[in-house]
Amino acid sequence: MSHCLYPYLATYKEEWLSLSDGHQIYIEQSGNPKGLPVVYLHGGPGGGSSENHRRYFDPEVYRIIVFDQRGCGRSTPTLSLISNTTADLVEDIETIRKYLAIDKWLVCGGSWGTTLALCYGIKYPKQVLAFILRGVFLATEKEYNWLYQPSGAARFYPEYYREFLQPLPKGERSNPLKAYHHIFSGDNELAKAAASKAWYLWELRLSTLEYHQIGLLKVEDTHKALCMAQLSNYYFYHSSFLEENYILNNINAIVDIPAIIIHGRYDMVCQLGNADELVSAWSNATLQILPQAGHSGFESQTINAICKATDTMANFLYENKE
Structure with a gap:
């Protein structure tokens, strides 16, 4: 079966979560309310979420959570730099998990979203079932x-x-x-x-x-x-807002968590060497190199790889459910 984006699916819930420092984070949920929880982290910083991000996931299998990071997309106030650091964004992910009463979830992201996913996993490894990451960015000089x-x-x-x-x-x-x-x-x-x-x-x-x-x-x-x-x-x-090589220096925190890493060979935003270096240090991660893809998450080969990965990971997680 060839893979492509799942059909457009409307959200079943949209809301803004008010935080103590004045930010309001836009959150949307779609798919199966009782399904496998997954959070998708968009790129940027500042890229905002897309209705197509939810289409990477089988809506019958997944409870799909997408949100706009501080200061962008539908979150407010727009372009606010107050309390807007990587640590703040990581805490927002954890706040959303708790707010939605999710025990553990699959963490996915693309580009800058991979940076956030990895930083979140390093801080909160017990809350992560697995990772699917596309276009690795390690935030180094x-x-x-x-x-x-x-x-x-x-x-x-x-x-x-x-x-x-x-x-x-x-x-x-x-x-x-x-x-x-x-x-x-x-x-x-x-x-x-x-x-x-x-x-x-x-x-x-x-x-x-x-x-x-x-x-x-x-x-x-x-x-x-x-x-x-x-x-x-x-x-x-x-x-x-990270120490140089922060992710690789702290990789042991997540080394036992399974991960599928997807990277285009011709990615000119995030070089393939980033993903190779990450997987070399991560015993439970696999790297899929896409031979005819660049950086975008919406190139045809990349779409197919992500959707196949979400299907594969769902089967794996259900088979190994505690």
């Missing part, structure tokens, strides 16, 4: 350099990289993370909007090999561009 310095992805996309640098003062282009941070920290809203579009377009251009299916890449969702650019820059400028 070499990964930031790959994305934003001229010696990395820019060598493959030099013309797009020049456009990425265009909003920055010429004297500040040697450190794009810092230069973008200056713009996003300022009061010039027009400059912020232009910089957000350039930042977001750079990532979009790196993300997919399937332009013929996804269409010409345009920044049409202004809200998403603002959230993605400004929150990603805020996190990466601060090294994602």
